[in-house]
Amino acid sequence: MIEAEKLGFRYGGADWIFRDHSFRLPRGAITAILGPNGRGKTTLLKCILGLIRPTEGRLVVDGVTGYVPQNLQSPFPYKTFDIVLMGRARHIGFFRHPTRADHDAARDAMARLSILDLADRPFDRLSAGQQQLALIARALASRCDLLVLDEPASALDFRNQAKVLQALARLSDETGLTVVFTTHAPQHALSIAQSALLMFGGSTYRHGSVDATVTDENLEALYEIPVRNLSFQHDGRNVRTVAPVLV
Amino acid sequence: MSMRKRSKPGLKRLRQTVATARIAACAIVAATSLCAAAMADPGVQFKDQQGRDITLKKPAERVVTIPIPAASTFIAIDGKTDRLVGMHERSKTAIMDGILGKIFPKAKDIPSDIVGKGFAPNVEAILAVRPDLVFQWANLGDEVVKPMTNAGLTVATFNYGTEELSQGWISIMGTVLGRPEKAKALIDWHNAERAVLEKKMAGLPKNKKPRVLFFLRVLSELRVAGDGTYNDFYIGLAGGRNAAKEVTKFKVVNAEQVVAWNPDVILLTAHEHKSRPEDVYNNPVFAGLSAVKNKRVYKVPLGGYRWDPPSQESPLMWKWLTKVVHPGMLKDDLRAEMVEKYRFIYGHDLTDDEIDSILLLGINKAQANYSQFARK
Amino acid sequence: MSAATETPDRIGAGARLPRYALWGGAVAVLAVCAAYSLGVGRYPISFERVYGILVSHLVPIDTFWSVSDQRVVELIRAPRVLLAVLAGTGLAVAGATLQGVFRNPLVGPQIIGVSSGAAFGGALAILLFSGTSAILGLAVAFGLAAIALVYWMSRIAGRNPVLMLVLSGVVVSAFFAALIALIKYVADPDDKLPAIVFWLMGSFATATFEKLALVAPPIVVASLLLFAMRFRINVLSLGDEEAEGLGVRVEASRWFAILCVTVITASVVAAAGIVGWVGLVVPHLARMVVGPDHRLLIPASALVGGVYLLVIDDVARVATASEIPLGVITALIGAPVFAILLRKTQGSGWKHD
Numbered sequence: 006m007i008e009a010e011k012l013g014f015r016y017g018g019a020d021w022i023f024r025d026h027s028f029r030l031p032r033g034a035i036t037a038i039l040g041p042n043g044r045g046k047t048t049l050l051k052c053i054l055g056l057i058r059p060t061e062g063r064l065v066v067d068g069v070t071g072y073v074p075q076n077l078q079s080p081f082p083y084k085t086f087d088i089v090l091m092g093r094a095r096h097i098g099f100f101r102h103p104t105r106a107d108h109d110a111a112r113d114a115m116a117r118l119s120i121l122d123l124a125d126r127p128f129d130r131l132s133a134g135q136q137q138l139a140l141i142a143r144a145l146a147s148r149c150d151l152l153v154l155d156e157p158a159s160a161l162d163f164r165n166q167a168k169v170l171q172a173l174a175r176l177s178d179e180t181g182l183t184v185v186f187t188t189h190a191p192q193h194a195l196s197i198a199q200s201a202l203l204m205f206g207g208s209t210y211r212h213g214s215v216d217a218t219v220t221d222e223n224l225e226a227l228y229e230i231p232v233r234n235l236s237f238q239h240d241g242r243n244v245r246t247v248a249p250v251l252v
Numbered sequence: 253m254s255m256r257k258r259s260k261p262g263l264k265r266l267r268q269t270v271a272t273a274r275i276a277a278c279a280i281v282a283a284t285s286l287c288a289a290a291m292a293d294p295g296v297q298f299k300d301q302q303g304r305d306i307t308l309k310k311p312a313e314r315v316v317t318i319p320i321p322a323a324s325t326f327i328a329i330d331g332k333t334d335r336l337v338g339m340h341e342r343s344k345t346a347i348m349d350g351i352l353g354k355i356f357p358k359a360k361d362i363p364s365d366i367v368g369k370g371f372a373p374n375v376e377a378i379l380a381v382r383p384d385l386v387f388q389w390a391n392l393g394d395e396v397v398k399p400m401t402n403a404g405l406t407v408a409t410f411n412y413g414t415e416e417l418s419q420g421w422i423s424i425m426g427t428v429l430g431r432p433e434k435a436k437a438l439i440d441w442h443n444a445e446r447a448v449l450e451k452k453m454a455g456l457p458k459n460k461k462p463r464v465l466f467f468l469r470v471l472s473e474l475r476v477a478g479d480g481t482y483n484d485f486y487i488g489l490a491g492g493r494n495a496a497k498e499v500t501k502f503k504v505v506n507a508e509q510v511v512a513w514n515p516d517v518i519l520l521t522a523h524e525h526k527s528r529p530e531d532v533y534n535n536p537v538f539a540g541l542s543a544v545k546n547k548r549v550y551k552v553p554l555g556g557y558r559w560d561p562p563s564q565e566s567p568l569m570w571k572w573l574t575k576v577v578h579p580g581m582l583k584d585d586l587r588a589e590m591v592e593k594y595r596f597i598y599g600h601d602l603t604d605d606e607i608d609s610i611l612l613l614g615i616n617k618a619q620a621n622y623s624q625f626a627r628k
Numbered sequence: 629m630s631a632a633t634e635t636p637d638r639i640g641a642g643a644r645l646p647r648y649a650l651w652g653g654a655v656a657v658l659a660v661c662a663a664y665s666l667g668v669g670r671y672p673i674s675f676e677r678v679y680g681i682l683v684s685h686l687v688p689i690d691t692f693w694s695v696s697d698q699r700v701v702e703l704i705r706a707p708r709v710l711l712a713v714l715a716g717t718g719l720a721v722a723g724a725t726l727q728g729v730f731r732n733p734l735v736g737p738q739i740i741g742v743s744s745g746a747a748f749g750g751a752l753a754i755l756l757f758s759g760t761s762a763i764l765g766l767a768v769a770f771g772l773a774a775i776a777l778v779y780w781m782s783r784i785a786g787r788n789p790v791l792m793l794v795l796s797g798v799v800v801s802a803f804f805a806a807l808i809a810l811i812k813y814v815a816d817p818d819d820k821l822p823a824i825v826f827w828l829m830g831s832f833a834t835a836t837f838e839k840l841a842l843v844a845p846p847i848v849v850a851s852l853l854l855f856a857m858r859f860r861i862n863v864l865s866l867g868d869e870e871a872e873g874l875g876v877r878v879e880a881s882r883w884f885a886i887l888c889v890t891v892i893t894a895s896v897v898a899a900a901g902i903v904g905w906v907g908l909v910v911p912h913l914a915r916m917v918v919g920p921d922h923r924l925l926i927p928a929s930a931l932v933g934g935v936y937l938l939v940i941d942d943v944a945r946v947a948t949a950s951e952i953p954l955g956v957i958t959a960l961i962g963a964p965v966f967a968i969l970l971r972k973t974q975g976s977g978w979k980h981d
Contacts, residue, residue: 056872072873079866080731081920087862094863095875100856102923147874369813472823474833474951496949503950504826506833508704511696512671524819537703540696 006032006151006183007053012062014048021207022048026062028202028212035177035184037194037215040204041228046187047155049204053185054153068150068183069095073140075156077128085131085139086124089115092143107146114145118172134165138172145176152176154186158193170197191219191232192246203227219247298427300408301420302390308406311430312384317343318367318396319410322387322421324557327352328564328597329425329434333359337381338366350554351610355600375399385428413482415442418562438564438597445567446489449574452581453491462577464492465515465543466560468502470527475504482562483519490573491581492517507537517577518543522554522612529619547620550576555590555610556598564597572611572625579621586611586625654931658713661935665709665942666701670949673697707835712941713934714840715832715900716910718847718892720933721926723907724914725854728865728922729885730790736908737893740793740886741800745774746894747902748804751811751824760839763827764898768846771894774800775886789868830901830955832941843895850888850895851930857885858926865922902955903937905962910936912969 006029013024023045030036040046051057052064054072077088092114093107103111115121118138123131128139137157144152157173158166174197176182188194194201194215201218203211205227211218224232224247231250236243296308316338317323323343326336333356344364347353353360366377371389373396378386383405388397390409400407408424411417419439426435453461466483469475477483478499487494495515499505518541520527529549538544552560552569559569568590575582587607594602604627608614616622667678677693681701684691719737726735737743749770753762777800782792808828815821854861863876864885871878896903913936914928937958944957 051869054873056869069875070873072870074870074873077866078731078870080733081728081865083862083920087921091863091866092874094860094871097859099860099881100853102859143874153873469819469822472819473826475822499949505949506670506704506945506951508700508945509670509949509951511700511704512669514696526819537699539699540694 006030006067007185008063008065008067010063012049012052012059012064014045014052014057014060021060023204023207023210024061025208026204026210028210030183030185030202031200032067032183033177033181034199035173035186035197036200036202037198038185038187038202038204039189039191039194039219039227040187040206041189044204044206046204050153050155050185050187066151069147070151070153071144071147071149073137073144073152073154073157075160076133076136077140082127082129084124085120085126085128086111086115088128088139089124089143089146092146095147110148111142111146114142115139117145117176118142132165134161134168137161137165137169141169141172141176149182151183151185154184156188157186159188159190166193173197191224194219195234195245195247296427296430298408298424300390300424301411301417302409304409306385306406306408308384308428312428314381314383314385315428316366316378316381316383316386318371318373318386318388319412320346321412321557321561321563322410323347324352325421325425325564326429327356327359328438328556329422329431330429331434331597331599332356333362335429336362337383338363338378340364340367340371346557350556351602351606352556352598354606355598371396373400375403375405378405379403413562415446415482415485415562415566418442418482418564418566422564441593442567445570449489449491449570453489456491458493461491461493462516463495463513463542464490464517464519464573464577465495465510465513466519466521467524467527468521469524470520470531471524473504474507474510475502476510477501478503483560486566486570486573487577489570490577492573492577507535511537511541514540514542516542516546516548518549519560519573520549520551521560522552522558523560527551528615547618548576550619550622551612551615553611556594565593568593575624576621579624587627651927654928658931658934658938661938662709662713665712665938666705668942668946669700669705670946671696671700673700677701703836707837707840708832708941708945709938710840711832711835711843711899712938714844714847715896715903716906716933716935716937717930718851718896718933719903719906719937720910720914720929721851721854722889722892723933724911724922724925724929725857725861725885725889726907727911728861728925729882730794731865731867732790732794733912734908735794736904736906737889738801738904738907740797740889741774741778741804742771742890742893743897743902743904744801744804744808745777746771746890746897747828748807748811749773749894750827750898750901751808754824754827755811755815755820760842760898764842764846764895767898768891768894770804771890771897772887774804775890777803779883826953827901829953830903830958831951831953832900833945833951835899839899843899846891846895850891854885854888854892855926855930857881857888858922861885861922861926865920900954903958904955905958905966906933906937909962909966909969912966916969 008029010027012026013021015021038046038049052059053066054070089111090103090107093103093110097103097107112121115124118141120135120138120142123135123139128136131139158169161169170193173184177184198215200213201215203218203223211223221232221234228249233248234245235248236245295310298306300306313335314337315326315335317326317336318340320340320342323336323339324347327333339362341364344359344362347359363377363381366374368374371392378400386400386405386407388407388409390411397407397409410421419442422435422438426432464487466477467475468477476496476499478496478501479494480500481502484494495513518532520529529551532538532549533544543549552558553572555565555568557563557565559565559572571582571584571586575586590607591602594600608627611625613625617626667675677697678701680689681693681698683689723736726737727733746767749766750763753766778793778796781796781799784792812821812824815824860876860881863871863874864878864881868878910933911925911929914925914932918924918928940957940961941954944952944954
């Protein structure tokens with residue numbers, strides 16, 4: 006789905022944000038990109054989305070990407086439905102306007118995420134979690150093959166984190182959507198991802214299955230504090246999470 | 253009796269001594285009174301139009317004029333251009349374009365680079381012509397005066413726009429140039445003419461006073477002379493009513509306002525070189541105006557100076573306008589009077605062609621009632 | 629199913645009819661204002677005569693008005709009213725577009741240097757040539773030149789970030805303002821200079837049908853193009869990265885919109901000099917009524933802008949005998965209106981924290 010070969014990026018003559026990254030993100034899977042702030046996660050995401058061009062290396066993205074930003078930048082208080090509708094922009098010509106089909110696609114996307122009741126509310130009046138779901142719905146409405154999310158659950162409280170992660174998991178299950186998201190919380194990766202890419206900065210990275218890469222050693226190297234994998238039983242299943250040793 | 257023999261030569265010597273003493277005494281007295289006279293002589297003293305006291309040791313021999321109309325006033329008082337050593341560039345073009353350029357061709361050699369844009373003086377150029385006195389505008393602030401006074405020049409300032417101020421120019425110029433009699437004669441002429449016209453128009457009822465509109469600009473915009481302008485003054489003097497009375501000073505109006513005023517007579521200034529009565533006649537918006545229907549659009553004459561602003565020739569303008577506004581009311585012969593006055597003011601005998609040119613006969617003869625100004 | 633999820637562009641029944649009625653009503657208000665404006669002016673003409681004159685063009689009727697009446701209505705008021713409406717709608721649409729594209733409420737056509745460039749072009753045309761086509765041609769040419777300069781100045785690494793665009797606009801405006809001052813300096817003070825100064829201050833007083841014939845097509849065409857782009861402007865208003873992520877070519881779309889804004893602004897400047905504050909204030913007024921969705925905002929701005937500038941011009945030409953420059957009035961009215969708007973709505977129509 007996404008194939009990178011010796012990918013690297015830097016601004017002008019500055020230091021390399023990341024370099025020599027080669028990986029293959031599988032189709033239909035959920036991949037988490039892990040790393041502390043400032044190691045290039047968002048930059049890599051922008052390369053995948055085609056917003057910036059890599060300085061060196063080769064990047065092949067097979068399919069249409071749908072971008073879900075962390076929050077909305079626009080100063081206008083659009084209705085939530087109008088925000089989701091804008092996801093159809095890719096399919097609407099320069100001078101054209103959303104048709105009934107576009108409206109249906111937007112409605113379907115919202116229904117799939119169970120937020121249809123939010124349609125008429127101004128977007129900026131929604132809770133952070135609802136907003137994130139609406140932005141996911143927008144990306145869905147564009148009928149993308151690959152959902153790319155920038156820190157989707159990072160600024161949310163537990164309940165909203167759960168909502169968003171569950172929605173992503175369900176989407177991937179039900180529709181075979183490929184999902185790539187960045188996060189600085191390894192438990193997000195453990196909850197829903199199958200593969201993980203750990204960015205240590207410079208030319209250092211690890212890529213592989215979540216089990217193989219999200220290890221205590223890797224996490225400690227990544228976050229420079231001790232982190233322990235934990236698991237416990239809940240409702241008859243094994244729940245995995247991580248605990249950082251903060252103090 | 254040898255004493256008598258001795259007193260005869262003594263008496264003669266005494267007489268000689270007394271005579272010498274008398275001569276010496278006379279000489280001393282004469283010398284003293286001359287000195288006294290010299291010390292008591294005030295030279296030239298006057299107040300400029302900002303109330304400043306200006307003193308010159310004697311009438312000026314070298315004068316620079318910055319206000320544009322002042323050069324023409326100067327020439328009117330002096331009757332020649334020798335003592336004018338610098339003037340505004342636009343004064344020169346005004347002179348060379350008009351009759352004064354023909355009467356005084358040497359005026360073209362007078363330096364006119366003495367002013368920058370906006371009446372700011374070029375002090376070094378002015379110093380180079382060594383003037384005794386410089387005339388400058390009073391209403392532009394100190395920045396256009398101080399650079400000259402700082403350089404040691406004597407500066408007298410003028411205000412502009414009314415008959416009183418205009419007579420002030422004439423009077424001051426007369427004092428400065430040592431020609432007070434000529435100045436007085438001009439002023440007396442102004443006052444006499446004004447009195448005659450005021451008397452004539454005193455009993456005229458309002459409905460017999462045509463509406464007169466003066467355009468300061470008619471091509472690039474419609475700028476009219478409202479209440480408080482010199483044009484307003486002489487429109488009243490000529491027995492008319494200023495159509496633009498409801499605005500003050502010079503204001504821009506739109507075409508509809510002009511139609512609403514419906515002037516009977518329209519005057520265009522010579523200042524806007526390209527304007528012609530046809531510009532008003534051909535404007536379809538003005539088709540219904542009384543002045544257009546009756547072909548009473550005139551361009552104001554251009555004599556020693558333009559006749560529309562105040563000048564030494566203003567009484568000619570008043571007479572011209574009265575004859576335009578009320579044809580037949582004045583029996584005076586304007587052409588004859590122009591000849592007489594130009595002889596007095598400029599020492600020049602106007603030819604018929606020159607009079608035609610001043611009165612803009614070429615442009616104005618197609619308008620109503622202008623044949624009264626044609627040569628006999 | 630709520631009204632927001634219905635397709636606003638499709639003709640339907642029942643719940644959609646009131647919306648069309650609203651738009652129709654707004655257009656009717658504009659038409660009524662225009663018709664009324666034909667009846668007001670310094671020269672008194674009764675309404676019967678005004679409409680008699682208008683009707684006489686469709687149906688021959690007996691003349692019961694004077695020549696002056698007819699000339700005033702047909703040659704002074706009619707082109708002036710049309711120009712005011714055209715300029716008002718054009719500038720409002722341009723302003724709404726710029727505010728959406730730049731995601732900034734303080735943006736109007738002056739910001740990106742277009743007004744100054746067009747003003748310089750017009751002043752140059754007055755100085756060197758005569759006639760409205762020269763003014764229009766040079767105004768558009770230099771409006772585009774100003775925009776090209778802004779584009780070149782604000783380009784970083786292949787993109788034009790909004791902040792750089794605004795800053796470059798300020799610099800380019802200052803540059804052309806200096807050039808205009810130079811023109812005023814060299815212009816002949818007897819005829820060219822007053823013409824330039826008068827024109828720069830803004831006025832519809834010189835409106836004629838010849839002028840309208842020249843400036844109406846570019847204004848109408850560019851406005852219609854922006855109207856057709858209104859959904860895309862929604863997407864652009866999300867921000868460059870999001871819009872790109874949604875599959876929109878941001879640079880191309882933005883520059884096309886700016887091009888249309890330039891044509892409109894330059895055309896209005898060519899016809900009437902600098903008329904400010906309309907593109908800034910009217911979109912805010914419209915946003916208060918219809919909200920931020922540009923599919924509604926663009927046409928709403930057009931209608932509000934037409935009425936707004938028409939009413940202001942009516943006041944300008946009737947209030948006093950002398951003609952007050954339009955730019956002065958739009959600023960005197962626009963600034964306090966803007967202040968009141970901001971206070972009343974406390975910035976709603978825009979998100980606030």
